[in-house]
Amino acid sequence: MEKKSVFKRFLYSQKVAPYVFILPFILTFLIFFAYPIVSTIAMSFQKVAGDNTTFVGLKNYKMLMNPVFYKSLKNSIFYMIVSCALMIPIPMILATMLNSRHMRAKGFFRSMMFVPALTSVVVAGVVFRLMFGELEGSFMNQVLEFFGKDPVIWLRKPLTVWLALFVLCLWRWTGVNMMYYLSGLQQISGDLYESASIDGASSVQQFRFITLPLLKPTTIYVLTISIFGGLAMFTESYLLFNGNKSPNNVGTTIVGYLYRMGMEQNNIGIGSAIGVLLLVIVMVINVIQLGLNGTFKKGE
Amino acid sequence: MQKKNKVFSVLLFIFFILVVAVTMLPLILLLVSSFRPGSDLMRFGLNFDVNWATANVDNYKLLFSGQNNYFNWYKNSLLITVIQVVLALFLSACVGYGFAMYNFRFKNVAFACVLLVMMIPTEVIILPLYRLIIGMGIMDSMWGIMLPYIVAPMLIFFFRQYLSGISKEFLDAARVDGCTEYGIFFRIMIPLMKPSFAAMGIYQGMSSWNNFLWPMIVMRSQSKITLPVGLQSLMSPYGNNYDILIAGSCFAIIPILILFVCFQSYFIEGMTAGGVKG
Numbered sequence: 001m002e003k004k005s006v007f008k009r010f011l012y013s014q015k016v017a018p019y020v021f022i023l024p025f026i027l028t029f030l031i032f033f034a035y036p037i038v039s040t041i042a043m044s045f046q047k048v049a050g051d052n053t054t055f056v057g058l059k060n061y062k063m064l065m066n067p068v069f070y071k072s073l074k075n076s077i078f079y080m081i082v083s084c085a086l087m088i089p090i091p092m093i094l095a096t097m098l099n100s101r102h103m104r105a106k107g108f109f110r111s112m113m114f115v116p117a118l119t120s121v122v123v124a125g126v127v128f129r130l131m132f133g134e135l136e137g138s139f140m141n142q143v144l145e146f147f148g149k150d151p152v153i154w155l156r157k158p159l160t161v162w163l164a165l166f167v168l169c170l171w172r173w174t175g176v177n178m179m180y181y182l183s184g185l186q187q188i189s190g191d192l193y194e195s196a197s198i199d200g201a202s203s204v205q206q207f208r209f210i211t212l213p214l215l216k217p218t219t220i221y222v223l224t225i226s227i228f229g230g231l232a233m234f235t236e237s238y239l240l241f242n243g244n245k246s247p248n249n250v251g252t253t254i255v256g257y258l259y260r261m262g263m264e265q266n267n268i269g270i271g272s273a274i275g276v277l278l279l280v281i282v283m284v285i286n287v288i289q290l291g292l293n294g295t296f297k298k299g300e
Numbered sequence: 301m302q303k304k305n306k307v308f309s310v311l312l313f314i315f316f317i318l319v320v321a322v323t324m325l326p327l328i329l330l331l332v333s334s335f336r337p338g339s340d341l342m343r344f345g346l347n348f349d350v351n352w353a354t355a356n357v358d359n360y361k362l363l364f365s366g367q368n369n370y371f372n373w374y375k376n377s378l379l380i381t382v383i384q385v386v387l388a389l390f391l392s393a394c395v396g397y398g399f400a401m402y403n404f405r406f407k408n409v410a411f412a413c414v415l416l417v418m419m420i421p422t423e424v425i426i427l428p429l430y431r432l433i434i435g436m437g438i439m440d441s442m443w444g445i446m447l448p449y450i451v452a453p454m455l456i457f458f459f460r461q462y463l464s465g466i467s468k469e470f471l472d473a474a475r476v477d478g479c480t481e482y483g484i485f486f487r488i489m490i491p492l493m494k495p496s497f498a499a500m501g502i503y504q505g506m507s508s509w510n511n512f513l514w515p516m517i518v519m520r521s522q523s524k525i526t527l528p529v530g531l532q533s534l535m536s537p538y539g540n541n542y543d544i545l546i547a548g549s550c551f552a553i554i555p556i557l558i559l560f561v562c563f564q565s566y567f568i569e570g571m572t573a574g575g576v577k578g
Contacts, residue, residue, distance in 0.1 A: 014402075017481035021398025022410055024391040024451045029413050032448040036428035043428065098316065102309035111564055112320045115327070117571060118556050120510035122528040123549045126535060127326045130333075130346035138345035139329060171326065179572045232421035235512050242535050255423045262427040263517065271427045279424045286419055 037279070043272035060273035069274070071249050072257040079253065080230030082162075083169050087226050088219060091174050095181035096211060110182065113175035124172055125239025129155075132164045132240070155240060161250045168236055177222050184218035185211070220293065227285060231278070234259065254278050327553070334359055334550045338542030359547035370548050372523055373530035376442070380515075380526060381508040384446050388504045389497055391451045396459025397485055401471060417453040423513075430517055444518040445511075445526075455500050458573050462496040463489070502563065502570035509556070527552055 010016055044060055046053040094113075098106055116124070131139040132154040141151035154160045188211065196206050234255035238244055244256050244264065252260075254274060262271020333346055335355040363370055399411055429448055438444040466489075474484045512528045519525045525533070531548055534541040560567050 012480050012482070014475075014481060015404070018398045018402035018404040018407075020482075021394045021402070021485070025395040025414065025453075025456060026410065028448070028451045029417065032429065032432070033413075033417055033425070036425035036432060039428040039431070040425055094319070097312060100312065102305055103312055103316075104309065105313075109316045109320055110568075111560075113323055114568060114571075115557070115560070116323060118506070118560055118567075119327070119553055120512065120528045122510075122512055122531050123330070123552055124326075126531065126545060126549050127330050127346070129535070130341065131326060131329065133345045135343075135345035137347050137349065139347045141345070142347050171323065175323070176572060179568055183572070228419070228421055232423045234423060238513075239532065239535075242537070255421075255426075258423070258427070263430070268427055268431070275424045275427060279420065282420055282424070 040272045040275045040279075043268055044276045046269055048268040048272075056269065060269045061277075063270055064273055064277070068249055068252070069257055072252040072254050075250075075252060076231055076233065076254040078162075079165065079233050080227055082166060083230045083233075084223060084226045086166060086170055087173055087177055088222055090170070091177035091222070092181050092215065092219070094174065095178045095185055096207060098178070099182060099185045110179070113178060115175070116172050117176045119172070121172075121235045122239060124168060125236065128164060128168045128171075129240050129242060132160075156247050156250070158250050161240075161246070164240060165236060165251065168240070180218050180222055181215065184215045188214045220289075224289065228282065231281065231285075330546060331550055334547040338540070338544075338546065341542050341546065342538075359543045360551075362543055363547050363551060368544055369522060369530060370544060373525060373527045374552075376524060377509060377527040380442050380445060381505055383442070384450070384508045385501050385504045387446070387450050388452050388455060389501055392455035392500075393459050393490070393493060393497070394485070395451060396456045397463055397489055399456065400460045400463035400466075401468060401489075414453045414456050418457065426513070426517070433518060439518060440520040440524060441518075442524075445515050449514075452504060454573065455504065458500055458503075459493065459496060462493065466492060498563070498566045499570035499573060502559075502566050503573055506556075506567075506571060 011020065043053070045055060045057060047056045047059075097103065098109060103109075133139075133141075134151075134153040134155070135141065136145075136151045138151075138154075140154060144151060152160060154164055192210050192214075193206055196210060201209070232255055233253050237246065237251040237253055237256055241251055244252075244260055246252055255278070258271050258274040258278070261267045261274060329346060329348065332348065332350050333341060335357065336350060337358065362368070395414075399407065399414075433439055433444045433448070436444075438447065470488060471484055474488055479487065510528060511526070512532070515526045516529045516532070519529060522533075531545060531552065534545040534548070
């Protein structure tokens with residue numbers, strides 16, 4: 001009895017309580033994050049067969065030096081760069097236009113453009129796969145026909161595959177990114193624009209010298225999520241091609257290759273090596289970004 | 301000048317009408333196609349050439365007939381979403397509260413870990429996580445889907461941010477009145493946090509409801525899979541399941557759309573919660 005109350009007092013003390021509160025995070029972090037990271041690093045140097053593992057040194061990494069891996073790496077990086085190039089300026093300009101005082105029914109347009117973000121990647125994938133279907137009557141081929149062009153097999157050649165992937169990305173995320181920019185814009189004081197227009201600044205100049213610099217925190221955030229989202233893209237391609245397969249690997253990404261090696265071919269060692277490389281890329285980008293943001297802060 | 305503004309305003313309006321039309325097009329396409337037989341889609345492709353004379357609701361009748369797994373998947377998804385939202389909200393609120401209201405050793409290290417989890421795409425650890433779930437014997441169960449993500453870093457971050465706006469004097473006053481540390485959390489803080497629960501519940505609910513890759517890896521039995529995984533499995537190359545696929549996709553969005561119309565501001569706040577960082 002005495003012991004229990006000591007324990008209880010210990011548990012209820014102000015010193016121990018915070019650790020109790022954060023315990024759920026500590027536990028899940030150790031079990032479902034730290035341990036998997038360590039084990040994936042370990043497995044990347046091993047040959048894994050069931051529970052038996054043998055150390056193989058850098059063999060898994062050497063196996064990765066093959067054209068398919070290079071292609072998937074190139075695809076992921078290309079997707080990341082282009083999606084950043086699309087998903088920052090377009091939502092920013094749309095948000096600025098929507099925020100204009102000449103605009104009516106702002107709330108309506110804002111909500112409507114948010115709707116695609118509510119659909120699951122699967123539903124979006126189903127619609128886009130069928131829209132970009134190879135049949136003559138598939139929607140995108142009908143659009144081509146309208147412009148007097150012959151139907152094409154969209155999901156075969158790189159150019160049209162990328163087009164489909166970027167249209168899908170734009171469709172799903174423009175509304176969300178626009179919302180980030182709208183909340184960024186609302187924090188900019190209207191006085192700035194007023195005094196600028198008294199000084200005779202055109203709306204383009206106002207955008208360039210007031211809006212753009214003051215939206216920088218938003219842009220940094222959108223850039224960050226777009227970089228990591230772009231690098232880890234997999235499900236979009238999986239659904240568009242109805243499986244982790246695309247003609248000539250046009251749509252295979254790093255994560256797609258990881259999934260193919262690790263899950264489909266049960267080659268955990270190589271899959272882990274890909275995971276580690278992806279981790280390294282992500283960490284390098286993080287460090288670069290933290291460095292850049294740090295220097296920006298010093299400059300301000 | 302005034303006239304010029306008027307013209308500008310009209311042009312802007314027309315422009316956004318067009319943007320919204322393009323945005324809604326895929327969903328409208330999906331909706332009108334759900335009234336056509338699946339074999340039509342297979343033969344002619346997904347398009348707007350609907351013959352309204354033959355349009356019918358047979359696909360929906362089939363969907364509701366109970367001769368397929370659709371509502372089983374729906375139920376699975378709903379159950380997982382509800383449980384995960386409740387648990388993730390509660391646990392993440394505890395953690396966020398711990399970070400916001402106390403000073404303790406290793407606090408900065410622990411919080412750096414939260415940020416680390418947020419920064420690293422979960423796909424990096426999908427293989428070891430898969431092996432771990434097998435090792436723990438929770439493959440093919442909903443705990444396998446939920447446990448690894450039961451405490452959400454995003455939610456911790458948001459709750460911490462939200463609570464940092466609440467005065468700590470509350471705590472001291474409550475302590476003087478003899479409230480325990482946990483009593484403060486349950487009796488005082490949780491009621492104060494209600495508005496943030498709504499937004500975060502929607503954030504977590506949307507990600508659980510729409511989650512695809514991890515549930516696909518964890519679930520094996522046809523009867524246990526979630527709605528997105530089930531819908532994907534209908535996308536066979538022969539198109540013999542298109543009746544259910546299209547109507548089922550529509551019916552997966554409709555409840556969310558209704559909720560969105562009712563709780564719009566919470567949706568927008570919840571799904572753009574990351575923006576508070578900026």
